[in-house]
Structures are given as structure tokens and as C-alpha cells.
Amino acid sequence: MAHPQRRPFRRRKPSPAVEQAVGRAMRVDDAIREFREQRALRRGRVPTVIPYTGYGSTSWVRVLGRVLITTQAPSESPQESFRGWRSFTGIPVDGAPVRVTIGDTVHHVVTDSGGVIDVRVEARLTPGWHRIRLQAEGVGERSPEVRAPVFVLDPAAPFGVVSDIDDTVMVTALPRPLLAAWNTFVLNEHARSPTPGMAVLYDRIHHEHPAAPFLYLSTGAWNVAPTLGRFLSRNLYPPGPLLLTDWGPTPDRVFRSGRAHKIEELERLATEFPDMRWLLIGDDGQHDEATYSGFAEAHPENVALICIRQLSDSEAVLAGGRSRQDWREQATEVAWSYAPDGGGFVTALEQHGIL
Numbered sequence: 508m509a510h511p512q513r514r515p516f517r518r519r520k521p522s523p524a525v526e527q528a529v530g531r532a533m534r535v536d537d538a539i540r541e542f543r544e545q546r547a548l549r550r551g552r553v554p555t556v557i558p559y560t561g562y563g564s565t566s567w568v569r570v571l572g573r574v575l576i577t578t579q580a581p582s583e584s585p586q587e588s589f590r591g592w593r594s595f596t597g598i599p600v601d602g603a604p605v606r607v608t609i610g611d612t613v614h615h616v617v618t619d620s621g622g623v624i625d626v627r628v629e630a631r632l633t634p635g636w637h638r639i640r641l642q643a644e645g646v647g648e649r650s651p652e653v654r655a656p657v658f659v660l661d662p663a664a665p666f667g668v669v670s671d672i673d674d675t676v677m678v679t680a681l682p683r684p685l686l687a688a689w690n691t692f693v694l695n696e697h698a699r700s701p702t703p704g705m706a707v708l709y710d711r712i713h714h715e716h717p718a719a720p721f722l723y724l725s726t727g728a729w730n731v732a733p734t735l736g737r738f739l740s741r742n743l744y745p746p747g748p749l750l751l752t753d754w755g756p757t758p759d760r761v762f763r764s765g766r767a768h769k770i771e772e773l774e775r776l777a778t779e780f781p782d783m784r785w786l787l788i789g790d791d792g793q794h795d796e797a798t799y800s801g802f803a804e805a806h807p808e809n810v811a812l813i814c815i816r817q818l819s820d821s822e823a824v825l826a827g828g829r830s831r832q833d834w835r836e837q838a839t840e841v842a843w844s845y846a847p848d849g850g851g852f853v854t855a856l857e858q859h860g861i862l
Contacts (some may be wrong), residue, residue, distance in 0.1 A: 553598050554643045556624075558655030559732050560721065560748040561639070564779070565632060567656050571748065572618070572624040573729055574643050576649075597730075599623075600643070607675065608640040615644075621753040629644055634661035652750040658747065660780065664718040666779075666811045666861070668747075669710070669773070671789040672725040672735065675816055676705050676744060701742040702816065704849025708856075712786075713745040715862055721747030726765030726773055729753055766794045773802045778808050780842050784811040786861065791845075792818045807840040812859050814844045 517772045559571035575597030585711075597624025605796035607614040607628060624641070637657045643650040660667065670676060678700040712719065727735065729751045736749060751769040776785065787802070787810060789795025796815055803810045856862040 530756050535837040538572045542800070552674065554603055555649050556605065556641045556643050556650055557733065558599075558641055558653045560736070560746070561655060561657040562722065562748045563627075563630060563632070563657060563659050564574050565634065565659060565662070565677065566629065567627055568609060568630040568632065568639065568659070569627050569748075569779075570607055570614075570624055570641070570655070572605075572622050572641055572653075572655055572659075572733075574605060574618045574622045574624065576599045576600060603643050604647075606640075606642045606644050608642075609637075621729070623753055632657075632659045634659050634664075656746070658720055660720050660783070661718040662782070664783070666784045666786055667720040667722065668712065668745075668786045668788065669722050669724050669776070670709070670766065670792075672723055672727065673764060674702070674790040674792050674818060675788060675795075676702055676709075676723070676742075678702050678740065696803075699738050702745075702848065704851075705816075706743050706849070707847035709745050709788075710743060710850060711853075711862060712856070721745045722750055722776075723747055724750045724769055726768060727751050766798060769794075769798050770777055770801065773798070776800075777806045781809075784809055787812045788816070789819055790816040803841040810841045812844060812855065812861065814846070815853065817847045819847065 554574050554576050555635060557573045557575055559573070561569050561571045563569055577597035599620075600618060601620045601622065603618045604617065605616050605624055607616055607626075609628070609630045609632070612630065614626075616626045616628070618624055635658070637659060638654045639653050639657055641655055642652040693790065709721065711719070723735070723739065725735070732751055735751075740746070740747050750772045752765070776783070787799045789799060797817075799810075799813045803813060840854070842859060844852055846852045846855075853862060
């Protein structure tokens with residue numbers, strides 16, 4: 508059956524007025540960050556590497572982390588809890604030199620303007636979990652060396668899982684305009700609730716296919732990565748990299764586009780692992796259906812199944828409504844499954860040989 512031609516996602520060229528506003532926002536953001544950074548260094552504070560979980564193949568690794576000047580580095584202990592605003596008190600270090608040690612090989616990389624380490628380096632590793640070492644250099648005193656977990660995908664893995672977080676694995680139950688601010692700055696991580704049945708479903712998938720990678724794709728900021736990581740661990744979700752973004756102005760907009768971030772990460776995965784098929788899991792309260800549908804149209808060979816959690820009526824109201832379009836008709840080569848909780852997806856996963 509013929510279906511309407513979808514236009515590929517493109518960033519719109521901003522108007523001159525928007526370009527000027529964005530330029531001013533970026534200059535102000537850079538000035539504030541540099542002022543805070545220099546003041547903290549004069550006080551003798553030492554930059555700290557906050558390690559994030561990375562991933563890679565048997566020939567390369569995507570290293571993820573962040574360099575911050577902070578009075579207290581987030582603990583890796585899943586038992587420690589603190590309110591989200593504390594994760595924003597650290598000062599990101601722009602252009603910080605970082606030493607990355609993988610086995611006996613050393614790489615020297617630098618952070619971006621948000622202090623984020625997001626680089627791809629060559630490495631020879633076997634499939635499975637590994638630990639790499641990170642250390643900030645050249646900014647004040649040398650920081651302590653930290654270890655970051657890295658999952659190397661097995662070329663023989665039958666598929667991988669890409670999962671949204673908010674309203675998919677974690678119930679937020681807040682109006683969308685307030686969601687990011689509340690979850691980030693106020694909410695204690697122990698107060699977050701797992702979505703019914705999703706942890707059990709993910710554990711079953713992990714048990715049946717231990718080589719299948721789990722990647723958690725969200726529009727959340729890197730600042731909350733430690734908090735989200737502890738939430739996933741505490742609620743027994745399979746471990747895996749968090750693919751988050753950095754808030755703040757970009758060259759073409761004052762605030763980063765969450766949907767563009769998800770599209771770019773999915774396209775990156777298709778390029779990095781052209782033979783991998785992905786089980787895409789999201790919800791019908793944001794742009795997951797449109798994002799996954801567009802990816803499935805462009806890369807049907809890379810999609811094993813799309814699972815969309817259906818929000819309850821109250822959740823849908825808080826999320827700003829549901830999509831009014833049946834996205835299943837837009838990606839006819841890919842199978843879709845809709846269910847209100849984790850248990851509802853079991854039949855579809857069994858039919859497609861995943862469970």
C-alpha cells in the first residue's frame with residue numbers, strides 16, 4: 508500500500524535575528540563558564556573526570572565522560588542518593604586534556620565546550636565488558652585516575668536494544684513543561700518509579716540474549732547521567748551506555764533539540780554497526796513514534812521490532828497528548844507492537860523470536 512512520502516529530518520536554517528540571539532547566548536554561556544572555571548582553579552580545586560559507560564566494537568571504543576570542577580564527585584555507589592540540583596553545581600572544563608588508557612595503549616583527547624568527553628578511539632578488545640582508565644591532565648593539578656566501563660558489541664549478537672527512559676522505563680507523571688526541571692533539579696532519585704513490568708521484560712531479554720547490548724537513549728542532560736545510572740541499577744535494568752545530550756546554546760538554536768539528538772544517535776548507530784538490528788522501545792507521549800518510524804524507513808534492515816508503550820489517559824494528558832497518526836503505516840517493512848506495560852510486549856517478542 509502506498510503511503511505518503513516522508514521528508515528526511517533537516518535542521519532549519521535560523522533567521523538572522525535567531526542567529527544573533529544564539530550568538531549572544533553562546534557568548535554569555537562561555538563567559539560565565541570561563542569565569543567560574545578560573546575562580547575555582549584559583550581556589551585550588553582540581554578537575555575531576557566523571558566516567559560514563561561507553562561502547563564500541565572489537566576495533567574501536569566510544570569513550571564517554573565529563574570533566575568537572577566540583578567539591579564532591581558523584582559516588583558510583585547505587586545506595587547514595589541526592590537531589591538532582593547537586594549534579595549541576597560542578598563547573599565543566601572546556602578543552603581539558605584527558606588521558607585515556609585502554610590496556611597498554613594511551614590516547615590523548617580533549618573535552619568539548621560543555622566539558623564532555625565523547626570521542627572514538629582505536630582499541631583491540633574482545634566482546635563483552637571492559638574497564639578503561641581516564642585522567643584529566645594539564646588543568647591545575649593532575650586529577651585522580653578513574654575507571655569507566657565499556658561494552659564491546661559482539662559481531663555475532665542477534666540484535667541490540669535501544670530504549671527511551673522517561674515514560675518508558677521510568678514513570679514521571681508530570682506535565683511535560685515541568686518534567687525536565689523537576690526531575691533534574693528537585694526530585695530525589697529514590698522517588699522515581701520504574702514503569703510496571705519493563706525491568707522484568709528487559710531482564711528476560713538479557714537472560715535470553717546475554718550478548719545483546721542495551722543502550723538508553725534520552726533527551727536528558729549529561730549532568731543527570733550518574734542519577735539515571737543509579738536508578739537503572741537499583742531497579743535491576745540491564746547495564747548499558749546512556750546516550751544523553753548537553754543542555755545550552757548550539758550554533759543554530761538557543762536550546763538543543765531533543766528529537767534531533769535522538770535522530771542523530773540512531774543514525775550514528777546505523778553507521779557504526781551496519782549489520783546490527785535494533786529493538787527500538789519508546790512511548791507514545793513524545794516524538795518516539797515519529798523518530799523510530801523515520802529511522803525504520805531509512806534503515807529497515809537495522810530494525811528488528813518497534814515497541815511503543817501506551818501511556819495511560821492521565822499520563823498522556825501530562826505528556827501533552829498522544830500522537831494522532833498511526834506510524835505503523837509509515838514504515839510498512841517493520842513490525843510494531845503497542846502495549847501499556849512490559850508484560851504486554853511479551854507476545855510480540857515471542858512471535859519475532861526475541862523471547
